[in-house]
Amino acid sequence: MKKKIIIVSVSIICLAIGSFIYLQMDDSKQVSETYLQTLIYQDANHDLVPVSLNVHNQMELETDIRNKIDLMQSSQLQAYGLYPVIDSQLEVQSVELQDHMLTVSFNDCLYSNQDALNIIEALTYVLTDYDDVNQLKIQIDGKDVTYLPNSTVPLNHLTHDLGLNNFEEASTFLHQSVPVMVYQEKTIADYLYYVPTTLRISESDSLEEQVQTILNHINSKIHLLNASLDNQVLTLELDSNLLLDNERIDKTLEELIILSLTSLDNVKDVDILINGESVRNQETSQIHYNYIKI
Structure with missing residues (x-):
């Protein structure tokens, strides 16, 4: 009888260990299948805030870009004090990646927005955050554009270095300095966020x-x-x-x-x-x- 009890006990322990290992493996699998994407929203003062959102599957480039634009047009984060930077009427018409240059064509909704600098910064930061992308070219209705109204940032050389909350728009200064994003803590709707400001530091x-x-x-x-x-x-x-x-x-x-x-x-x-x-x-x-x- 004692021998039988010992055998049953050992079996239960082995089963428990096996179940624990399986659960651990299953948890690690879920973690590996979940990755964070950084998207840009704005607070009530129009300060741009990078937000890390969990996404459960990786997508092909064009689908991923369209999904990011859709998320940045969403109002689902208003409870966190965050609002969309991208107008809900903005549409992605085409996406092309060639020689590390990402070309994205939008509809003409880009022309009518008053927060042109915020939109340029948000789009550039998110769409150049790929290993294969060094530069972004923005088109409207399939045609190249050099500037948007309400902004003096040239659109023919958009890179990740443009940064966020960059209040220095003089294009000549951009090429004579080192861009750095400096983070500070900010309370937004009772939540604490790290909010960057892009500074331009002299190369000398x-x-x-x-x-x-x-x-x-x-x-x-x-x-x-x-x-x-x-x-x-x-x-x-x-x-x-x-x-x-x-x-x-x-x-x-x-x-x-x-x-x-x-x-x-x-x-x-x-x-x-x-x-x-x-x-x-x-x-x-x-x-x-x-x-x-x-």
Whole structure:
């Protein structure tokens, strides 16, 4: 009888372990099949806000682009204080990718919108966020356009460097500077978001000057002691006034620093040293912000 009980018990344990492993594998499969897409919405002040939405299947390029435009025309995020940048009447007529140039033709709804700069920035940021796309060309009714009314941004060379919330429209300055997106925390409809502003930093500035300019926009209390770049890792030495009681820095502040500084050319990661010791809390790849599950 005891032997029988032992056999049954072992069988139950094996079944439980097998079920646990199966569930773990099934969960990992769901995670691998879910990927985040960054779309752009705006708040009531017309500030552009990048939002990470979960999408459960990957699509062919043209279908993916049409789906993104549809989502950015939607009002389903109004409860989160976010509104569509793209007019509901805007239609995608055609999509073509050739030699890393993505050409998208829209209907003439683009001409009639007053928020031309916001639309250009939103479309450029989202549609150049593909590995195979280096540049975006916008057409209207199949014809090339160089400018839109209410905007002086030239449409013949749109790249990811255009950024978001870029209030400097002078095209000559765009080519004489380094574009960086600096993130700050903003409360919108009782939700906290990381909202970027695109700054243009002089190419003649040293690395330390560029870094300090960015840090000043994040938080004026950040005092940079030294900055160095090696193998695409930017190492910062900061003053100890940022340390909390646990000898770490605030997690939000850390993320704002990393997100902002990785927009610099040739910077893939950031290490933060205080009193000679690293105070990084997490890997750069683990930073997910403005995530909304739909």
